[in-house]
Amino acid sequence: MRCSWCQKEIIRNLTMQEILWPFYLQAERCPSCSELLSPITEPCCPTCQKMGQASQCQDCLDWQDVYPDYKFQHHAFFQYDDAFQAWIHQYKFLGDYQLRRTFMAELRKFLKKEKFDVICAIPLSEERYLKRGFNQVEAFLTGANIKTQKLLVKKMNTVPQTQKNRAERLMTPQPFEVIVSKEDVQGKRILLVDDVYTTGRTLFHASEVLNLYQPSEIRTLSLAR
Numbered sequence: 001m002r003c004s005w006c007q008k009e010i011i012r013n014l015t016m017q018e019i020l021w022p023f024y025l026q027a028e029r030c031p032s033c034s035e036l037l038s039p040i041t042e043p044c045c046p047t048c049q050k051m052g053q054a055s056q057c058q059d060c061l062d063w064q065d066v067y068p069d070y071k072f073q074h075h076a077f078f079q080y081d082d083a084f085q086a087w088i089h090q091y092k093f094l095g096d097y098q099l100r101r102t103f104m105a106e107l108r109k110f111l112k113k114e115k116f117d118v119i120c121a122i123p124l125s126e127e128r129y130l131k132r133g134f135n136q137v138e139a140f141l142t143g144a145n146i147k148t149q150k151l152l153v154k155k156m157n158t159v160p161q162t163q164k165n166r167a168e169r170l171m172t173p174q175p176f177e178v179i180v181s182k183e184d185v186q187g188k189r190i191l192l193v194d195d196v197y198t199t200g201r202t203l204f205h206a207s208e209v210l211n212l213y214q215p216s217e218i219r220t221l222s223l224a225r
């Protein structure tokens with residue numbers, strides 16, 4: 001088996017479960033790649049997992065003012081540090097599609113604990129999609145054998161949120177549109193997935209349009225934050 005990041009051969013004995021049911025064999029990282037990544041650790045904000053916060057962070061309190069009826073709850077696996085940035089650069093910007101399985105184990109573990117009716121990847125605009133050739137979020141989900149459903153389209157390209165101040169972020173126009181009928185959303189427990197959580201703007205926008213169709217809950221997930 002090869003490392004799902006650096007592609008070096010991983011030599012280890014298979015477990016009895018993997019020998020009997022090869023279905024359990026999943027992509028994995030070699031120890032040196034795994035060591036590069038830093039998991040999110042406590043203390044962190046209970047709603048967005050911003051580290052170094054024992055209680056809800058100011059960003060989350062601000063979002064609560066904007067969306068008082070939305071019970072936001074985000075989960076992220078790793079810190080957005082140099083190592084994660086190197087991974088996302090290779091995967092997303094250089095288009096190294098092989099890397100879509102790097103986080104398979106974390107995704108599967110999370111979905112073993114948490115059950116959802118619908119799992120939806122944040123879409124790209126058509127222009128971005130044509131340029132990149134794949135939706136990087138959709139690809140890491142389906143790469144982990146996770147069934148997804150398209151609920152949204154992105155009507156326009158937006159400037160990266162990191163290049164804006166708070167006021168500009170809040171003024172960003174709604175880029176998403178729901179493309180399914182109300183029955184596909186109403187009463188459903190939905191998981192929205194993105195690659196990175198930076199300001200929350202993208203996920204709050206996506207939740208905003210879906211919340212109009214009264215899902216029972218919308219939770220959000222990203223690989224890093």
Ligand SMILES: [Zn+2]
Pocket residue numbers: 003004005006007008029030031032033034
């Ligand atoms: Zn490796």
Ligand SMILES: [Zn+2]
Pocket residue numbers: 045046047048049050056057058059060
């Ligand atoms: Zn927070």
